[in-house]
Amino acid sequence: MCFNLFSSCTSKADIANQVLSQSSSGLVEKLTLDDLVSRSDAIVVGKVASILSKQEANGNVVTLVSVSVQQLLKGESRKELVIRVPGGNLNGTSMEVEGAAKFQAGETAIVFLEGTNGTFNIIGGFQGKFNVSGDNYVDKVPYPEFIGQIMDVLAKQ
Numbered sequence: 194m195c196f197n198l199f200s201s202c203t204s205k206a207d208i209a210n211q212v213l214s215q216s217s218s219g220l221v222e223k224l225t226l227d228d229l230v231s232r233s234d235a236i237v238v239g240k241v242a243s244i245l246s247k248q249e250a251n252g253n254v255v256t257l258v259s260v261s262v263q264q265l266l267k268g269e270s271r272k273e274l275v276i277r278v279p280g281g282n283l284n285g286t287s288m289e290v291e292g293a294a295k296f297q298a299g300e301t302a303i304v305f306l307e308g309t310n311g312t313f314n315i316i317g318g319f320q321g322k323f324n325v326s327g328d329n330y331v332d333k334v335p336y337p338e339f340i341g342q343i344m345d346v347l348a349k350q
Contacts, residue, residue: 224317229305230346232316235268238325238340240301242273246281254288256281257312258296260304266343268306275312276304294322301325303339 230236239260246256258276265271280290294315296302305321306313315321323331323339331339 222317224320226342227346229316229321230267230343231350233267233305233307233321234309235274235306235313236266236303236343237262237268237274237306238264238266238301238303239274241296241298244296244298246283248283253279254281254283254286255279256296260302263301264340266303266340267347269309271311274306276306277312277314292318294319296322303331303343 224232237260239262242259242261244256244258246254248254256278258278260274260276262272262274276294276296278290278296279293280288282288294304302325303323304313305316307316308314325331325336329336334342
């Protein structure tokens, strides 16, 4: 069993961080934990409070994910924040953006975010979101160990 998310085990998160993914818009840059941490304006552990899709003025559908912050690892202290994700479900029509992070109401996740005005974007699409399971694991890594890995990278900055 692999306990270091960024070692050579073959898990979903490991694959996301070790290969280049092909998408309809081209190559997605693979991001390491160091990349995610250094590029983030905020890193939080939060619970998804609500999800709302809307159409922007340019016609694009986006999903606004309201998150209750449970633990702040980097950035300004706040109780809630909104994550803007491309795509969503609106009026019975679904628009999916390949590589975008997916959220479900009630789930807990660790997210790496860019932005400072209260509305944030995920760094690296799906690579910047890690689900925390009910048994306190992030993928196959115990939650405290995963947080420790993030804190180790933050300490080096």
